[in-house]
Structure formats: structure tokens, C-alpha cells
Amino acid sequence: MEQKRHGVGLTGFASMPPVSPAAPSDGDLETLNSIRSLLAGKRIALLTGAGLSTDSGIPDYRGPDSPPRSPMTYQEFVGDPANRQRYWARNHIGWSRLRHADPNEGHRAAAEMERRGLLSGVITQNVDRLHEDAGSFNVVDLHGRYDQVVCLNCRRIYSRSLLAAVLEELNPGFLEEATQSGLVEMAPDADSTVEDQGLISSFVVALCPACGGTLKPDFVYFGENVPRERVERSYAIVDDAAALLVAGSSLTVMSGLRFVRHAAKHGKPVVIVNRGETRGDDRATIKLDAGVSEALTWLAAELPPL
Secondary structure, eight states, rough: OOOOOOOOOHHHHOOOOOOOOOOOHHHHHHHHHHHHHHTTTOOOEEEGGGGGGGGOOOOSSTTTOOOOOOOOHHHHHHOHHHHHHHHHHEEEEEHHHHHHOOOOOHHHHHHHHHHTTEEEEEEEEOHHHHHHHHTOOOOEETTTEEEEEEEEETOEEEEEHHHHHHHHHHSTTTTHHHHHHHHHEEETOOOEEOOHHHHHHHHOOOOOTOOOOBBBEEOOOOOSSOOOHHHHHHHHHHHHSSEEEEESOOOHHHHHHHHHHHHHTOOOOEEEOSSSOTTTGEEEEEESSSSSSHHHHHHHHHHHHO
């Protein structure tokens, strides 16, 4: 079956290498020099979104070239067993691909900036754990993490790798059949779309091995609130910095936009690097419409030590 333009094939995703960042264009370089002048000598809080992970082969939700997406909401997931079956079937495929993603140069640049003391910390809206894989250590996974699942009844936490093995045992040959059926597209939360609805309807969902409760990926769905502890830790990272740098987020949801508003309210400069408009553009001191990996790589090399 022909793959859709924005899709990532089942075999293609696993073999997709991180993209090396291109050199900034002359126009971008002028703006980057302004950003360097603004941020020089300041400790920076870094807020990242899905646009940072696109160079690792993970598509984003709202980039200028992204197809329309309708992620499942928390209410849809908990309210209908058929929705849970559909979600876990798709996630089983998505996990088999997403777990092969590697950090790109942007993730490594962020880790280098933190190592040099330039960052107060990283707040990421991504669930892919690529910041940690690249070596960042003071990271708030604002929306949770894709490599864990939680029981909604007893609240036990399990590794996604363990669940993958259970799902494979419950659904032998499913991934092979899905490969033949065709994966239409991937999403940043390891969701995917499968055209073969018969394949979906036969999928066996795993329950909590301890209590038989409903298992859910350990990240924040649309319609859920970010846990207070993560929000407080994120505010602390912003408060401990003299500037906020947003990289690869459209700031469409309030979970990230609140930190832009908080920084601007307290008179801290806000720099936004993102392809396309964001909801925080009106509060940005400088906005650069460019690739995130190349911008972070350039800044990591050019910003002077504190």
C-alpha cells in the first residue's frame, strides 16, 4: 500500500537516523546573533515541544507540514472499552517504532548547555525521553513519559517494555499483520493509525496484572490536568532563570503557554524558536521562525560561559 505523504512506514521509522542540523541561513544568523546578545550572561530556562523531536523522525502535532490530528481524549479512553482497544492496538504499533528513536543534535545541544551551567533546567512537553537519553538531567517531563504505563485502579507503574511483551503474547503475529495492512501515520505519543479495522477489533487488551484494572500510558491525555508537582517544578526552573527559551512548541495548550506568560509577567526576556506561529508570539522578545536543532546547536556553540 502506498504510504501517505506525512506518514512514517513501519519499517521506515525504525531505520530513520537523526537528521544533522543544517547551517543557519544568513537571515536566521542575524536573528541568532541578536538572541545570543540577549541571552549572553543569563541563566536560561528551556521549554521544548514536539518540533525538537522531528529531526529524530517523530512527527509533531501542529507543525506547518503536519497533517490534521485528533488525539484520543482522556474521557474517550476511560469511557469506552472499544476506544481503549483501538488505542492500545495503535499504541502497540507506535511503541514498536518510537522506542527506536535516538536523540538528535538539538537534544545533545541542550544537554551540553546544561552541562556548562547555561540552563536552570529543561521543561519538555514531549513524552519521548530523548532529553534524558542525550544526557540532560534536570528535566521535567511535563506531560509524562511514554516508556511507562499506570493502572488507573491501583496506581501501580509498569514499564512499557514489559507491557509490549505481554501484548505480543496476547496478540501473536499482530505487528506482522499490521505491517502488511499498512501504518498510515505516527504521532508524538506513540499513537498510530491503522486502516485495517478488522485487525483492530480483534486486538486483546492487557489488564493490570496485580488488580485487573485498566492500564493507561503514563502521560497526560488531552482533557487531563498536568500533575501539580510537575507544574511547580517547572515554575521553579523558570524562576531560577533570567530568561526563557522556547524551542519547537506552538504553545497551543496552556500547559506550556503558562510559563511564557509567567516569565513575561516577571520581566524576563522570552525567546521563541519555532517553525510557524505560536500562541506566545505576542510575548516574545525575539521570535525566530527556523529549525530548532540547528538553532540550539548554534547557541550551544556560541553562548559564552556564565
